[in-house]
Amino acid sequence: MDPQLRLSTPLPGFLLASRRTESTFEQIPIIDFKDATSADVAKRRALANEIRDACINGKSDTSPRANHPIPETTIADTINAAKGFFALPTPAKLALDIHKSSNFKGYTALLGGNTDPAGRGDLHEGFDIGWEGSGDHPMAGVNVWPADADLPEFRDRVLAYYRAAVQLGQLLFPLFALALDLPENFFDDKTTKPAAIMRLLHYPPQQPAVDDDGRIIGIGAHTDYECFTILWQDAAGGLQVQNADGKWIDAVPVAGTFVINLGDQFARWTNDVFKSTLHRVTNRSGRERYSMPLFFGTDYDVLLEPLPGCVSADSPARYELVTAGEYVRRRLEETYAHSKSG
Numbered sequence: 001m002d003p004q005l006r007l008s009t010p011l012p013g014f015l016l017a018s019r020r021t022e023s024t025f026e027q028i029p030i031i032d033f034k035d036a037t038s039a040d041v042a043k044r045r046a047l048a049n050e051i052r053d054a055c056i057n058g059k060s061d062t063s064p065r066a067n068h069p070i071p072e073t074t075i076a077d078t079i080n081a082a083k084g085f086f087a088l089p090t091p092a093k094l095a096l097d098i099h100k101s102s103n104f105k106g107y108t109a110l111l112g113g114n115t116d117p118a119g120r121g122d123l124h125e126g127f128d129i130g131w132e133g134s135g136d137h138p139m140a141g142v143n144v145w146p147a148d149a150d151l152p153e154f155r156d157r158v159l160a161y162y163r164a165a166v167q168l169g170q171l172l173f174p175l176f177a178l179a180l181d182l183p184e185n186f187f188d189d190k191t192t193k194p195a196a197i198m199r200l201l202h203y204p205p206q207q208p209a210v211d212d213d214g215r216i217i218g219i220g221a222h223t224d225y226e227c228f229t230i231l232w233q234d235a236a237g238g239l240q241v242q243n244a245d246g247k248w249i250d251a252v253p254v255a256g257t258f259v260i261n262l263g264d265q266f267a268r269w270t271n272d273v274f275k276s277t278l279h280r281v282t283n284r285s286g287r288e289r290y291s292m293p294l295f296f297g298t299d300y301d302v303l304l305e306p307l308p309g310c311v312s313a314d315s316p317a318r319y320e321l322v323t324a325g326e327y328v329r330r331r332l333e334e335t336y337a338h339s340k341s342g
């Protein structure tokens with residue numbers, strides 16, 4: 001085997017459990033991604049170290065460049081397709097209502113979901129798709145799409161971005177593995193049928209007097225359910241993430257970058273060495289806001305077991321064991337339950 005491509009081995013005795021910190025970051029680190037596919041394992045490891053530092057300590061000292069591999073034209077085409085979709089008449093969108101689907105695919109109307117159970121509904125509309133391939137679990141199955149006559153290029157454009165973002169996620173998993181001192185291929189056999197859900201989101205500007213009583217919010221405070229999220233946001237702003245002091249930090253949009261949020265599956269794998277990021281959005285920009293998250297988790301049947309280096313006598317396992325897919329399914333059911341029954 002090419003020595004450059006040899007897999008890393010775990011560092012014996014490296015106790016990640018002792019690395020857990022309560023991060024009070026004030027700024028979101030920006031990490032340059034250019035070495036993600038470097039043939040030089042030292043460069044990949046250096047990048048993984050930056051990722052580890054950002055995930056555990058919330059800090060990084062890299063210059064603000066992103067170098068991600070998704071072409072800007074693919075992003076622009078998909079956002080234009082999303083604008084076309086959200087501009088359709090309400091009945092055409094409601095025909096694809098996510099509540100009619102057994103696998104959480106399709107359209108969510110304004111106030112049609114409740115990401116924070118304490119909220120009164122989220123002031124965004126969304127469109128969710130997932131992997132179109134095989135699978136025999138409750139989240140598998142086809143996507144729903146608007147009629148070709150309404151939006152002829154929509155499906156192709158959305159799937160083009162979906163495929164590109166899934167590929168980016170597949171580059172990130174080995175880096176996260178290295179960051180956790182696991183073999184680079186640790187997640188390969190756990191991500192064979194990427195259980196990746198992607199959303200197109202539209203947030204109308206909030207009307208301060210009407211919508212801004214503190215309980216109606218673009219998307220209520222929540223953590224994402226999967227390992228990590230690759231989030232593209234436009235320039236409107238409004239996304240905030242919470243630090244360990246409970247302070248909300250603006251995730252200021254930076255052109256050419258994605259926000260990568262850690263989710264609950266990684267919190268479970270790492271027994272909270274990587275904590276999931278609490279975040280929320282309120283669109284006070286006065287204009288429409290569009291964003292596209294892609295939530296990347298492991299295969300449905302993979303058990304979320306704490307990694308050996310992440311549990312210790314001082315830090316016993318914190319979470320009940322559950323499979324990745326079942327965890328996501330339960331959380332989605334809760335999110336959409338209030339509007340289903342109401």
Ligand SMILES: O=C(O)CCC(=O)C(=O)O
Binds near residue numbers: 219224279293
């Ligand atoms: O729109 C955003 O920036 C965030 C969306 C989000 O947090 C989600 O869909 O889980």
Ligand SMILES: [Fe+2]
Binds near residue numbers: 222279
């Ligand atoms: Fe989220």
